[in-house]
Amino acid sequence: MRRFAMTFPDLGADLKAAMPALRGRLMENQPLAELTWFRVGGPAQVLFMPEDEADLAYFLTQLPEQIPVTVIGLGSNLIVRDGGVPGVVIRLGRGFNAVTIEPGERVRAGTAVPDVKVARAAQEAGIAGLAFLRGIPGAIGGALCMNGGAYGRETKDALIEVRGIDRRGHVRLLSVAEMHYSYRHCGAPDGIVFTQALFQGAAGDSMAIAAEMDKITESREATQPIKSRTGGSTFKNPPGQKAWQLIDAAGCRGLQIGDAQVSTMHCNFLINLGSASAANIEDLGETVRVRVRESASVDLEWEIKRIGIAPKPCPPTEPF
Numbered sequence: 001m002r003r004f005a006m007t008f009p010d011l012g013a014d015l016k017a018a019m020p021a022l023r024g025r026l027m028e029n030q031p032l033a034e035l036t037w038f039r040v041g042g043p044a045q046v047l048f049m050p051e052d053e054a055d056l057a058y059f060l061t062q063l064p065e066q067i068p069v070t071v072i073g074l075g076s077n078l079i080v081r082d083g084g085v086p087g088v089v090i091r092l093g094r095g096f097n098a099v100t101i102e103p104g105e106r107v108r109a110g111t112a113v114p115d116v117k118v119a120r121a122a123q124e125a126g127i128a129g130l131a132f133l134r135g136i137p138g139a140i141g142g143a144l145c146m147n148g149g150a151y152g153r154e155t156k157d158a159l160i161e162v163r164g165i166d167r168r169g170h171v172r173l174l175s176v177a178e179m180h181y182s183y184r185h186c187g188a189p190d191g192i193v194f195t196q197a198l199f200q201g202a203a204g205d206s207m208a209i210a211a212e213m214d215k216i217t218e219s220r221e222a223t224q225p226i227k228s229r230t231g232g233s234t235f236k237n238p239p240g241q242k243a244w245q246l247i248d249a250a251g252c253r254g255l256q257i258g259d260a261q262v263s264t265m266h267c268n269f270l271i272n273l274g275s276a277s278a279a280n281i282e283d284l285g286e287t288v289r290v291r292v293r294e295s296a297s298v299d300l301e302w303e304i305k306r307i308g309i310a311p312k313p314c315p316p317t318e319p320f
Helices: 012-018 051-062 115-125 131-135 140-147 204-222 243-249 278-296
Strands: 025-031 043-049 069-074 079-082 084-093 101-102 105-110 159-165 171-175 193-200 231-235 261-263 269-272 304-306
Touching: 012 025, 051 159, 051 204, 069 193, 079 140, 079 278, 101 115, 101 231, 105 115, 115 131, 115 140, 115 204, 140 193, 243 278, 261 278
Parallel strands: 043 084, 069 084, 079 304
Antiparallel strands: 025 043, 101 105, 105 193, 159 171, 159 193, 231 269, 261 269
8 A cells, every 4th residue: 555644734633622522533644545445545634533423513513614524435436636635534434324224115324334235234124126236336425426326227216315414513404306416426515414315115025136136246246347446437428328438449448557557357447456646547547538539539527536636737648
């Protein structure tokens, strides 16, 4: 794993002094690379892991408005840039990982719950319609933020409402319509930290749902580099087209910059071969975008979220 200098000014001591009732963990200049699947990136100026929703609300109420807040989940679809992330990074944990089955084939899940755990809970309860979550790496919070989807369904197709906390510490309930979803995009109001989601399924046969999930697992293992250091699908599929086919046609399969490589197994995945920097990965992605634009006149959009400070610009770079 690459290590980066802790360069942000201390902020945690002042926050702790201003929040004597805080119960969660507040850590200064905390490395983030170990919290992402790519295993790259610099530190958070402050990393906060709230104990529960009340602790999160208290923290946001006391946090000065001028301090930026970034929320991360399991880091499965995330690049943390090498310069780190200024302000506060919030990562939800044990206080947000409950899954409960409710009457009417409904499933309530905290946003720190892995998608696969929600799929399994629904399957065990004989609730159909949520098996697609087995094919989405990461946690429910990430699925909500990007309308995660796989194998014919998207988050919006099963979602009823979302619960969250805004910067004033108020509880907000948002209907699926108020999330303003489109393909891999959420248009919910800014500044809300999602804490819980309620999903609607349908009565189903537990064994049949299990078989469906097994097929999804087999398909992922056969076609995606899921055992590599990767961030999942890198680019959104353009309307009527497949990003991986455009990337392959542009001659980018196996393309490499530093230790960052376009997967030879699935061209829409970038992988860290071992010692890539975040800049290597982002440079590689931008190089792919340029080559696809030149070969097919299509401008690919990033699906992976990128946060933090790049120590240098990330223009297209020729591979080594």
